[in-house]
Amino acid sequence: MINELGGKMKRLTSILLVAFVVLGLSACGGSSSGEVTATQVKSGIYSGSWTASDGSSGVLAAQVSGNKLYAVSNDLKYLQLELSLNGIVVTTKGRFYSDSGSATVDGAITGSGTLKGDTVTMTLTLFDGQESQVVLTRSDISDDASSFDIMQGDYKSLDQIVDINLSAVGAVSGSDTDGCKYSGDISIIDAKINVYALTLTIADCPAIAGVYTGFISRYKKDGSIISGIFGNESALAGIILK
Incomplete structure (x- = not known):
């Protein structure tokens, strides 16, 4: 799925x-x-x-x-x-x-x-x-260095329905207009490579509830555009912007 x-x-x-x-x-x-x-x-x-x-x-x-x-x-x-x-x-x-x-x-x-x-x-x-x-x-852009300082901030999905916060230590939290709750964390795999590990738990959202693992990366050096691909028995992808 x-x-x-x-x-x-x-x-x-x-x-x-x-x-x-x-x-x-x-x-x-x-x-x-x-x-x-x-x-x-x-x-x-x-x-x-x-x-x-x-x-x-x-x-x-x-x-x-x-x-x-x-x-x-x-x-x-x-x-x-x-x-x-x-x-x-x-x-x-x-x-x-x-x-x-x-x-x-x-x-x-x-x-x-x-x-x-x-x-x-x-x-x-x-x-x-x-x-x-x-x-x-x-x-x-694979070789842009990884940094929590760059990644931290408040983000929205392109359609403005999902709000996500990335903290200075890599914690993920957020929600959307359908009532889904998002929590988890990102971690630096290699400080020289622009690919971060992501663990994301989605709750209060029957269609996509569960624990997902995968990767996210940023597509601007200032972290204003971030995209991820991740999954378990389902697969998800998305872009969020500051």
Whole structure:
């Protein structure tokens, strides 16, 4: 199942991908920091494209840290992957979420691919046998340093229905106009990389209540635009602004 903070998934997910294009992420090449190890793709913020075996295609945005990748596409597909790197060969497994009107489909996926510089190319096999090629390139803003001082502040969702506060020590609190309550925390994974770990609990909100884990990043150096992709048995994404 997939959802959006405040229940406005489709509109804000589209805006999320538009923001990647507007901010130039899809045109950025990666930088030389964040060294590749024998088992990990570089941590950071990625954008790129997907092409399915049925001929459909689109764009997507992703966040990577350690061996975990969270991604959302323009057609509301979500990926939560575990990546393994051996030289330039990438193997992956994970889960897939897709919203088709009122029906929700999810299932396991596997795949393999290659890493060339800061670009990962993967062929993923979905639970229904369909294949999709995904190409992701790391953005330069991945190397903006992490800082609670920059992240702290009061934020609103783009449609003004969600209010979130990030404290000076990374605590998350907030609510929305539907009565949902948000609490949790962000933590700095690597002070040199602009990807933070997020744990978020949503309460008083039956449709999306639960505990979610994932990543958030900022898309302006002053922290005025923050976006996250995260999930458990459901998947969520959103942008909040100061």
